[in-house]
Amino acid sequence: MSAVALLALLALPAAQAATRPANVVLIVDVSHSVTYGIVKRDRTLVVDAASALAAAMQAGDTARVGTFGDEITIEPAPLKDADAVRAAGARLAERIGGRSPIWDALVAAAGTLEGAGAPRGIIVLTDGRSTGNRIGFADAVDQLKRAGIPVFVVSLDKSDRPIPDPGARLEQLAAATGGTCLFVDRPALPAAIKRSVSSLRQVSATAQPRRNNY
């Protein structure tokens, strides 16, 4: 086998994975601190986020949309077309307010990806002010790492490094799981989600699906 052929063979799995359909879960923090605080009474947050995800979908992709506040709600079945994703966002639009169980929501989202092949991952839209969780940050990161699920954070909190800084944990989360962390203004939300989906396709291209333990 020539060196060129060998190189081509080695490159094949990554190239194939990059074009393989992606499995994405988008979860949106609709707690008071996000929907009433940093972005005042933002009733269109979920709709806009779901629309941005829908616009970034490619043929064969599957997506789930969810929210977390006083309740964690994630679409049970994977959605296969953009219109269905937009409709899911619209259904969740009225659910705003409450606390911020970010870590619980991530673990729940990871559970829905059990058995799904790479590329797969979670996009979470939040301000990082976690409250009302059953599990802690370290446990959540540990479970996500063991499951091999990268987390792509889109943070709507661009405030100048408050003390304590909720963004610090979000960066740790992304780094530990192999995802990314973007800090954006509200108008830049659709672009940030598109970029996260793109990153998810690339980062997950080399990742192997692992067994989930939930």
Next chain:
Amino acid sequence: MTRLLAAALALGLLAQQDRPTFKSTSRTVHVYATVQGKDGRLVPNLTRDDFQIFEDGKPRPISVFDNTPQKITVAVMFDMSNSMARELARIRDAAGAFVRALWPDDRARLGSFGLEVAISPLLTSDKPTLLRIIDEELWPGGPTPLWYATDLAMTSLDNEEGRRVILLFTDGEDSGFFVPGNRGEMRRHAERGGFMIYAIGLPGHGLSEDLQTLADDTGGGRFLVGQGDNLGATFAQVVEELHQQYLLGFSTDLVDGKSHSVRVKTTREGTKVRARQSYVAVDGTIR
């Protein structure tokens, strides 16, 4: 004749409606009492004979007496409004001291109010979990939705048995919320549920008169901490006080759904008693 019969029936019905409702089953009204000496120290060695209980001003026999340490079920709510941001490290330390002072059977639920009113779903004795919540879930910023937070804390303990305590840590007065708190409804909730409200205040606005009255009426306590004072010691003091309370009780036949006054006294000179000042004679278990 028919008219007379109808009038008689109507009068009979009215007479029935005017009558107070009584049921033969007497139930117990539990009262937790804190007794302090002149020096403010807790007085732990009193007997049943040292106490007197009055219901609506009338003495009642004490049917329940227990002076063994009582386990705590408590929801602690931390004010995280804007003005508390500079105190966060101190608050975390104090909250840690509170958790460490708890006994193994005690259970606590932690929450905060500011940008959100958030209360943990966990009511637990597990100290590492409670310390983790303190470390991860306190975020300063926002208004002071004190009454909404108090009501939510009580709701989170509504289904718990025994003594239920709400400990509020705040530096200000209620400043409303996106869903405004209803002070009147919150007070009724406290009385109906027999909750004990404790409040620890920081300098600034201190504790509002409403909050002080609420603490007094429910038999709880209130503490104002100075800038240089040890906040953790005050939290630990609350835990100690709760463990040193006396459980008293008296029987009642009232089922009128109304509020009735309760007063507890001791015959021991130089002592002061704090206990709930009323209860609601509901049909069913009186809290």
